[in-house]
Amino acid sequence: MRDEIAPLLDVVDLHTVFQTRGGDVHAVNSVSFSVAPGELLGVVGESGSGKSVTMMSLMGLLPSSARVEAQAVNFEGRNIRDMSDDALRVLRGRDVGFVFQDPMTSLNPVFTVGYQLTEALRTHLGKSKKEARARAAEMLSLVGIPDAKARLNDYPHQFSGGMRQRVMIAMALACDPKLLIADEPTTALDVTIQAQILELVKGLRQKMGMGIVWITHDLGVVAGIADRVMVMYGGQIVEQAPVKELFANPQHPYTIALLETLPSLTGERPERLRSIDGQPPILGAKLTSCPFAARCRQVMDRCHRENPTRREVKAGHDVACWWDATQGGAA
Amino acid sequence: MSDTSLQEMPKASSLSRDVWNQFRVHRGAMAGLVIFTLIVLAVIFGPMIHTVDPGFMNIRLRNAPPSWANPMGTDNLGRDIFAQVLQGGRVSLAVGITAMLLALFLGALIGVLAGYYKRLDGPLMRFTDLFLALPLLPLLLVIIMLFRDTLRQAFGPETGIFFLIVFIIGITSWMQTARIVRGDVLALKEREFVLAARSIGTPSRRIILRHILPNVISPIMVSATLGVANAIITESALSFLGLGFPPDFPTWGRLLFDGKDFLTLTPERVFWPGLAISLTVLSVNYIGDGLRDALDPHIRGR
Amino acid sequence: MLNFTIRRLMFAIPTLLVISFIIFAILDLAPGDPTASLPMTVPPEVRAQIRSTLGLDEPFIIRYFLWLKQFMITEPLNLIESSFGITIGEGDRLRLTSWATRSPVVDLIAERMPQTLWVVGMSQIIAVLIAVPIGVISAYKQYSWIDQLGTLFSMIGFSVPTFFTGLLFIVIFSVNLGWFPSIYDTNHVVEDWDSFVFQIKQMIMPTMVLALFTAAQISRYMRASMLDNLNQDYVRTARAKGLKEQTVLLVHVLRNSMIPVVTVIALNIPTIFGGAIITEQIFRVNGIGQLLITGIVGADIPLVQTLTFIFAALIVLFNLIADILYGMLDPRIRYE
Amino acid sequence: MRDDVEGKPLVEVRNLKMYFPIYKGILRRQVGQVKAVDDVSFTVHEGETLGLVGESGCGKSTCGRAILRLYDPTDGSVILDGTDIASLNTDDLRQMRTDMQMIFQDPQASLNPKMTVERIISEPLIEHRKGMSAKERSDRVGELMDAVGLNRTFANRYPHEFSGGQRQRIGIARALALSPRFIVCDEPIAALDVSIQAQVVNLLEDLQQKMGLTYLFISHDLSMVRHLATRVAVMYLGQIMELAPSGQLYSDPKHPYTKALLSAVPEPDPREESRRDRIILQGDVPSPANPPTGCNFCTRCPVAQPLCHQVSPDWREIEPGRFVSCHFAE
Amino acid sequence: ERASDGQLNIIYWQAPSLLNPYLSGGTKELEAASLVIEPLARYNEVGQMVPFLVDEIPTVENGGVSEDLTTITWKISDGITWSDGTPLTAEDAIFTWQYCTHPEGGCAQATNFSDVESMEALDSQTLKITFSVPKPFPYGPFVGAQSPIIQKAQFENCVGTLAVTCSDENFAPIGTGPFVVTDFKANDVATFAANENYRDPNKPAFATVNFKGGGDAASAARSVLETGEFDYAWNLQVEPEILTAMEAAGRGEIISAFGTSVERLMVNFTNPDPALGDERATVAHPHPFLTDTAVTRAMSIAIDREILVIAGYGSAGQETCNVLPAPAAFASPNNEWCKNYDPDEANRILDEAGWEMQSDGVRAKDGVRLSVLYQTSTNSVRQGTQALIKQMWEAIGIETELRNIDASVFFGGDQSSPDTFQKFFADIEMYTNNFDGTDPEAYMGNWTCAEIPSPDNAWLGMNMPRFCSEEYDALAAELSGTAALEERARIAIAMNDMLMNAGAIIPLIHRGGVSARANSLEGVLMNEWDSELWNAADWTRSN
């Protein structure tokens, strides 16, 4: 890899296929990426582009109808694919923390927040009940919940959405993971609450220094916190670049279109919003063409025949597209 | 925007065809349907092939083991069991299905009304409690006493009793359905599409028919399955108490009941009616499963 | 919650009054006569006289209010007196008496309670113990052979009436194998190990017959409820925490799935008190169910009225308890 | 109203209150109210889009629903074209429904999963256009599907077979079926993907131009509202904090809440982002059942003064067409 | 030797509800109580009176009965004590009479004391009963299981309306019999122990008795014959082949005895058509065809009674053509024709009487179809019989519709129910009746005109066929004034024959009681004239 530091997570050629009654769904196709320690990788893409499935494939959280294949998924140099179920389980709880999209349904409604927070601590760190509770209270106050100790005995429904998301974050961070995977953690929240959480994560990252994968489809959020951004479409990574580079110099027509669709709070008010017409691809079979071809403004013959491979535009910026944005023609 | 050249509106595809297509791929449901159809065909056409009169008693040939003439043997009065099972199936199936339909209708009606109209909820649920609490047997005696002769005159002894039994079973077994449906309706009524219908100006009556009912079909389906079994068994209990069909009128439940004391003597007497009931219930259950899936567009599309 | 409970209890009073009236009226209308079981040699005049001494000549309304007074006031007072050994007002109130046995109905019921609670209660417990694992496994392994087997079991359990299973059990286990007694000894007292073993032996068959039937139903509910919960997001969260699959299933999912099932079970409890009429009859576990059936057959109206009313009251009460349980088990629901 | 930028007023909302009673105790006595909408007044002009923004739970939907009389308002009046909707009887209300419609937030939840697209779109026609033959109705459905950019061949499909954007189009087609004049759009894009949001917003704009529709556009996406709305009202805890023409509100917010809200919106531009200083509001929104005394925003307001905790500010017009509810805005 | 044979297990599938036969005259209560309380004399297994608490039976010959047949004097044996040790006196018997005849007591056995004018204790052991009319058969009071003596000391405070408040007494009467009650659970189980003060010091052989009730007849039989859990099971009305199969297990045997029970068809002489409203089934409207003796005669000979016996009764049933089949002296020999199953003859009779076969297989005359509604109480043997008879009748062109009614309704006198056997809203009904003891006077009196049930007498009355004949009524009056046994038999036979010839009753089966006893139980003498447990004191266990 390009990075000097050994990557925390290194994924090579990941494929995930769902077997459903209606046939196979190729949800993730040949995805490779890596996350360095302390790095925040933003993952963007429209709904159904395979963001969540990619992350869940890594940690074995998918239902049994999913088949995951990968050349290698290395976590700190160890290949997860070779691990036993138990080892993976331990990794999941201790070294990798997950925060899920919907804080309303991701907490078990019938257990107290305290119970849910201490569960992982007791399983993985073997802490006693008391220790675990102390740590849980500590975590809760860390994520900014006042009166944390008392609130351990509350049930999830007694928390507001933003607080619940904080509980989720506290839960994910409880065992001091090396990697945090956050799957659209703020999508369901209000802007003011979202701002609170983003501030919180920024702070925590500095304090704890872990690698973070932040999934979202809000480019604004990415712009605010990510170091590097990965754009997904149709189960593939179509572009990957440091955040400033990506916004300044997008290469893939999809990235460009995505940036254009967004209305802005400042500046000119366009008469019409640009939109990406058409439908996302149906992932029924292995891709033999560019998944974006049908909606692409720069589509070429080749796009329909061959699925582009990733090419490097600049150091740390690569794109999977036959069209070359800098030259305005085929690459 | 994509060009909106004028395409033809497609012919409204028939719902039944969609449902059938989905139903067909459900293996259990198909198996259930085949077995159920076989049972129905057997009880309808069986007596035409196996022409022995189910009521004919040949006392010299009592408790006979199965033979060519009596494939399931004979009972203690020398009646052919096979013929009785076939004949009894007609009644049992008819009672089971109609009583189930009646119970379902009542249960769904009361459940929907209670769930949808907040005002009716309390009274209707207490009404349900009342029915749950009513002593069944004395109630039956009262109903029989009040209506039997009128019905007998109007429809003849067998049809009259048929109506009565269906009515009795129906009105005493709707309560579970009502409770379940009410719960679902309460949740459903908060869904936005109901609000959408109101914003259009659809009156409550049609909201219920168009939006609520089709969405509670799945719990209703489950009740239906259990309802058939329940009705068949209840009918046998009624017959035994002398509240059912005339005593020489076979039904599956009754055959099972009458045969139980002969368990060691002529086991086929209880085996066949028992098997018939179980198979019916089982096949209806699988058909119900399949129908529920097939009626759900989510699954259908997949 | 407390308010909700009190309010529902208050609503229960008029409901029960209406129910009591309807029950009374139906039983009164129902044909059947306490003298029907007398031999035919007893001439009609004597029968008529017996009827009049039973108070059958009084007008309906008077009998209703008398019954209501006896049931609502006299019997509770007697209960208080006998349990605290005190006397309130006049000692000899006219108690609610059964026509057939000429003894207080409440005593009869109290005498029957232990058997019913033992056998029917135990069967419900066993039913739950059978049904929950079946439901859990069939849901976890949906559409596997084990699931299909579970379905088969529950459908057969539901479609074969208890009068038949009971008899089958007797023929197999009492007649052929001689393992268990076919008749329940209600006088049996457990005082040492042997008598305990006997008690277990005589309970096995009736308990199992009932348990199979009930388990068949509960396992269906359990399965459906498990299926609902297995797809919830919090299950994924639990897995992401690195919990063992077992913990995920048996702690997180089961706890949630039990909520609706527990209410179903609660609603089933009145049947425990109501007894299992047919099963009690088959094995002669002379409990409440058997009492009810003798009452009905012998047209012992005060007995039947009282029993059905108690039964009705239990149904109303357990409906309420089911609601409250729901609120207690599910912290999201708080009745106001 | 003096602000006659666009045209004559179509909908006038006057002192609208929507309280949900809270019952408690053994006798179910009413012990309080959820003041979901608490004394709200504004006007929607013919042909304009009035944006209504605010955090979750602040009463936006309730307001929209009360205006359409999907809830019976506790107090106040809603005058649509001279008729007070708030006090109509059921039958007249049904007639009025052809003039006012609603588009819902969750395209999945607002479509009956057991009905085909055709049946969904034709439902209002069945209810209100009794004279229509089946053929005419089917043609009309076709037109509507064309109008919202749905392929006519999809008519027999079920909602779950569509993408979110397409589903929302179905909802829009249903709302348009009776050619209404006023549509309440209750967060029509909140559940949609970014790339699809733009499609729907464009569609709404096109339709407005073509049919002269008037929108009340409820959203919490401030950038979308900026794009779409002529004027914007900012709601907080059942009350409108600020109402201003869109341009002015975004460039020069007067109310501290508006300011905080605007600053919280992330900008899709890393350079811009790193330069902004956010106003991070502390704490959560108070319960509408128990709003603070004084100004509703005082508990979270970064510039709150003692006065704010005592006296609730008036709804005042500080500049022509700009209304604020704050003691210290000028 | 007393109490040396352990426990005796008895199962009655109907459980006794109390042990005071005066408050509930059901057979199950009578029999359970007979272990404890006793009459002065009982009937033995062949229907003869045997002294129990007396030394001899009073007769006119030995001077115990007065010449004018109005008094009878009983002399209680010496040394008879209650189980509490106090002596049995004539006062107890007098108290029993007062107890039962108290107008508010609701006594079920009041008929046993009918016409008793007074009772007096001549001395503590001598009881003189005076009747208001001459009693040719003065053995109603204190003879047989129906009128045992209860203890005055125990029941003194339970007379009249107080009777119901005495549940302790009603559940555990003190008696002179071989056993005393130790525990009683109503409708469930009673336990007894050997009576320490029983008059015969060597009896009873059993130390305790477990008297269990409930369930059904087949399973009661199973518990004696197959599982061996019980020693004695009562009244096994089960299809005979089931019993035979159970008996094959070798643990016990079926025993039966005949009394006076006859399973019979009652023929409705009045029209039950519902269209008649209030006058339905009253003498105002004769039946359209059942009054035709040709029809009833044909119906009778078209029934193959032998088959009925085989299918439903086995050794516990005999074909009979008399409604009064026993005691032997009272049985008519004149009606044997009915045993001769002859459908051809039946067809001939009907043809001759003008009932012509129609195309639908049903006979009719003048538009009246031979179509009958045939009702009985619910019971599997009865339903079998019903089905068989239906087939036999349909073979001769009589259309038959069957109906079964719950016994508590059918035999209950509920005014509001249309289904009671007294209202008889059907054409034919079937049930069993018998009489207590050996004297048929009251029984034969059932078919007098006065006994016809109708709305006027609230449907009370036992003359179900609504048979009415002056001649018959005259014979009934004559019977009640005749003392000589042969003469009484002649009159009774004449009355029986009259009913047969009129076709009012079609007797089917002379039914015996069927019980089962375990092989190890000895001394059982099956008795249909008294309690089956009449000689339980003599029962022993063999090893």
Ligand SMILES: Nc1ncnc2c1ncn2[C@@H]1O[C@H](COP(=O)(O)OP(=O)(O)OP(=O)(O)O)[C@@H](O)[C@H]1O
């Ligand atoms: N259990 C499943 N079975 C079948 N297909 C699935 C399953 N889960 C996901 N998919 C499919 O995989 C694809 C990728 O889904 P994924 O959830 O990763 O999208 P996403 O990028 O996370 O979208 P969103 O932004 O909506 O969360 C989609 O086409 C989806 O339909």
Ligand SMILES: Nc1ncnc2c1ncn2[C@@H]1O[C@H](COP(=O)(O)OP(=O)(O)OP(=O)(O)O)[C@@H](O)[C@H]1O
């Ligand atoms: N039927 C109701 N009964 C009681 N309270 C209600 C009811 N409907 C809404 N509320 C309350 O009214 C307040 C405003 O709700 P509303 O749905 O209008 O908010 P909103 O601004 O639309 O929020 P969102 O952005 O989440 O849609 C909330 O506190 C809500 O709990």
Ligand SMILES: [Mg+2]
């Ligand atoms: Mg996702």
Ligand SMILES: [Mg+2]
């Ligand atoms: Mg809303």
Ligand code: NI
């Ligand atoms: Ni276009």
